[in-house]
Amino acid sequence: MNGYLRQDGRKGVRNVILVAYLVECAHHVSRQIVTQAGGQDVQLIGFSGCYPNSYAQGLMERLCTHPNVGGVLLVSLGCEGFNRHRLEGVIRDSGRPVQTLVIQERGGTRKTTQEGIEWIRSAQAALDAVPRVPFGWTDLIVGTVCGGSDGTSGITANPAVGGAFDLLVGKGATCIFEETGELIGCEYHMANRAITPALGQALIESVHKAGRYYTTLGHGSFAPGNADGGLTTQEEKSLGAYAKSGLGPIHGLIRPGELAPAPGLYLMDVVPDGEVRFGFPNINDTSENIEMIASGAHLILFTTGRGSVVGSAISPVIKVCANPETYRRMQDDMDINAGAILEGDATLPQVAQEIVDRVWAVAGGVQSASEELGHQEFVLTYKTFEASGPSCLPLA
């Protein structure tokens, strides 16, 4: 298969134009532009806050220069705190067409919307000219997230994704799993899989940080629907979630927006550093998807037992359904029926291989179920991170 070659050498599996609002006040105008410009390849992202935040700035820079992105239209109200000049510079330096429309300067909603639509039409030629080059397993970055977990998630879909991760890493791909708050209780087992003792210690500390953070907030990542589905405790949910990481060695620990320096298996530390600020680390599943995409994920393997319907802007989401009853009820939204394992119709290795095959097909341009249904969820909130230390990353 072929990918879209970007100037930094990374390759994309999609070629989308982003329309990005830089404060909630520019959201409506941006949505009007996306709706009226039309088409699946024009997608809406943005940051709602008016106060500047280096995490949000960094993630927007990563997202707007993601290999699946071919061009970006920035929409600013004009007085917000976001540093639009810096963001535009980063996008321009990446070789992508970029334009900033400041609503206050352009003369309001109608004029900005019209100019935005016209810019998207004018940018299309540059997107069509992006070179297509061979795309191999070593170019591929896959993330995994679970959402709407139940008692079947940890038996079928999560270990099946874990099996797929083992196969993908074996082929030379980069795989990322998360989230440290959902690994509480698994930290010492995980540390034994680290390629160095220092990394093992960093993995343990990242989970303990999450434990402290969630204890202060009073809630873990356990939602009422998890209990309805048969899960009782955080550590039970964690063990099920942990199965997504497969059985292989863990090569590194990255924070949102950091790029893995070499292929392998990485844990993403999603819990902010320092004192508890800005509320819950990830307010929903989409914020986890977006952080993985900011770290370069071309695709997300999303496991669900209760039945999630979400997709994502920028990178396709492949749904792996854990529960056979959910699969029958919500089949249109699902790509893989891992519940077949529970009913004796498939084995874990068979479903793992089916996931790998689907990853390759979707990377090659086949639409995932959520893509076909038009899902392009996006959310970005406030956080504070320090950079990862040297023990977290393998030598490139």
Place this chain on the structure above:
Amino acid sequence: MSGHAVILLHPDDNVVVACRALSAGETVDAAGVPLEVVSSVALGHKLARVSLLAGDKVRRYGSTIGSMTQDAAPGEHVHLHNLQSDYLHTYTLDSGNAYVATNGAGPQEEQS
């Protein structure tokens, strides 16, 4: 493997997981040992495989998932009413749709 009613995820586990909805009174095969279902449960829920006493650690995937707060007989439902986390509260919605915390924090203080 077709037709299994419950699954034992690890030989050390003291609970099994329902592979389909189970009815009280039916006898199922729990990894070669007959187990009479005491509580009707939905798919994905846990049943005690052996007699469990308050304070016992509950094991799933061969790992501890919390501690019993009440005794449970073999075949009884193991869930929020008799199992608590050793780490964090579990929050659920009660019949009046209010948030209720099910249990208390444990080793987090010791570890940090």
